[in-house]
Amino acid sequence: MEENIKIKTILSGIKPTGQLTIGNYIGAMKNFIRLQDDYDALYMVVDLHALTVPQDPKELRQKTLSVIAQYIAVGLDPEKSTLFIQSHVTGHTELAWVLGCLTGLGELSRMTQFKDKSAKPGANINAGLYTYPILMASDILLYNADLVPVGDDQKQHVELTRDIAIRFNHRYSDTFTVPEPVIPKSGARIMDLQDPLSKMGKTDSGESGRIALIDDPAVVAKRIKSAVTDSGTEIIYSDKDEKAGIRNLLTIYSNLSGIQVADLEAKYAGKGYGEFKKDLADIVTQSLSPIKQKHDELMKNKDYLDEVLRNGAEKAQNKAWKMLSKVYRKTGLVQLKR
Ligand code: ATP
Ligand code: LTN
Numbered sequence: 001m002e003e004n005i006k007i008k009t010i011l012s013g014i015k016p017t018g019q020l021t022i023g024n025y026i027g028a029m030k031n032f033i034r035l036q037d038d039y040d041a042l043y044m045v046v047d048l049h050a051l052t053v054p055q056d057p058k059e060l061r062q063k064t065l066s067v068i069a070q071y072i073a074v075g076l077d078p079e080k081s082t083l084f085i086q087s088h089v090t091g092h093t094e095l096a097w098v099l100g101c102l103t104g105l106g107e108l109s110r111m112t113q114f115k116d117k118s119a120k121p122g123a124n125i126n127a128g129l130y131t132y133p134i135l136m137a138s139d140i141l142l143y144n145a146d147l148v149p150v151g152d153d154q155k156q157h158v159e160l161t162r163d164i165a166i167r168f169n170h171r172y173s174d175t176f177t178v179p180e181p182v183i184p185k186s187g188a189r190i191m192d193l194q195d196p197l198s199k200m201g202k203t204d205s206g207e208s209g210r211i212a213l214i215d216d217p218a219v220v221a222k223r224i225k226s227a228v229t230d231s232g233t234e235i236i237y238s239d240k241d242e243k244a245g246i247r248n249l250l251t252i253y254s255n256l257s258g259i260q261v262a263d264l265e266a267k268y269a270g271k272g273y274g275e276f277k278k279d280l281a282d283i284v285t286q287s288l289s290p291i292k293q294k295h296d297e298l299m300k301n302k303d304y305l306d307e308v309l310r311n312g313a314e315k316a317q318n319k320a321w322k323m324l325s326k327v328y329r330k331t332g333l334v335q336l337k338r
Helices: 022-035 057-074 092-100 107-108 112-119 127-141 152-171 217-225 240-257 262-265 273-299 301-332
Strands: 009-014 040-045 081-085 147-149 178-181
Touching: 009 127, 009 301, 022 040, 022 057, 022 147, 022 240, 040 057, 057 081, 057 092, 057 127, 057 301, 081 301, 092 262, 092 301, 107 112, 107 127, 107 240, 112 127, 112 152, 127 152, 147 152, 240 273, 262 301, 273 301
Parallel strands: 009 040, 009 147, 040 081, 147 178
Antiparallel strands: none
């Protein structure tokens, strides 16, 4: 008898809070692309999550479409992966309510992302910023995702998602798949070019600390040239804090060129930071130019993007409704007879 093999589901999301950086690309999107062939892949733009910090409505619309265009430009194929916008699917916020009733305040207070973001001077500490990990758990569990490719900073949120899934399954009955994070061995935390002890972020890094996927080549070269290194001369990968700058640049170089760090150390032995940075700028611009070009073309073709989004929302919605109604039934909410 033919065995019924269930294709596993992979799912992730990115906030449309600004232009995507090489941190998002190396830490998360490269795995999105690598895994789309072998899994039922769902990749969304989590626009509801973006509302946890104040957004200009016009800019938010533009940035959300631009992230979808960047998904396609880096190599996500809408024929293989379901690409959609979170707010187009009913179910994410509804499931979040149910899961929120199973989540402790203590658990949310322990989330380092919340602690970091709320400790920033002038931070807008709203309830959404605090309950954000519940919405993320809902994004994942709504589709029974097996794998969640993310950068290092999201590991804690995926762990909370696992705890919530296990708790629900235990309290009611087996319902949710308990997801696993997929975190790259190298490049899970690309650092700010000006402050290499802090993560490069779309919103948290200043302009000179980050490189966007759609930056102009001249801007990329300038950012790399002015990246912080140290007063030494050695191009070596070391865990010491004073080597954080060069360690970060070696990680970026290795991830974008496919050359192992040890081989880069050998290649640049006895050479200066200037030559290394010049080569790195070439590697980064070569990797990003086709992405920017494709993104710019797609942004002129809004009809195509609309079609991708309509198909994506429809596919995701079918799955979401099934799961939501199952959860409502299991929790004892009365179902309407149809
Ligand atoms: P913001 O600065 O607005 O909080 P962000 O740049 O941290 O945004 P997210 O939308 O929160 O980006 O993250 C999308 C994905 O990219 C997540 O999986 C996250 O872990 C990953 N990621 C973000 N920044 C980095 C980084 N510097 N290095 C590696 N992965 C990253
Ligand atoms: N919290 C994530 C974005 C995110 C996400 C998700 C990632 C929201 N929902 C579901 C993976 C799966 C972040 O990067 N800040």
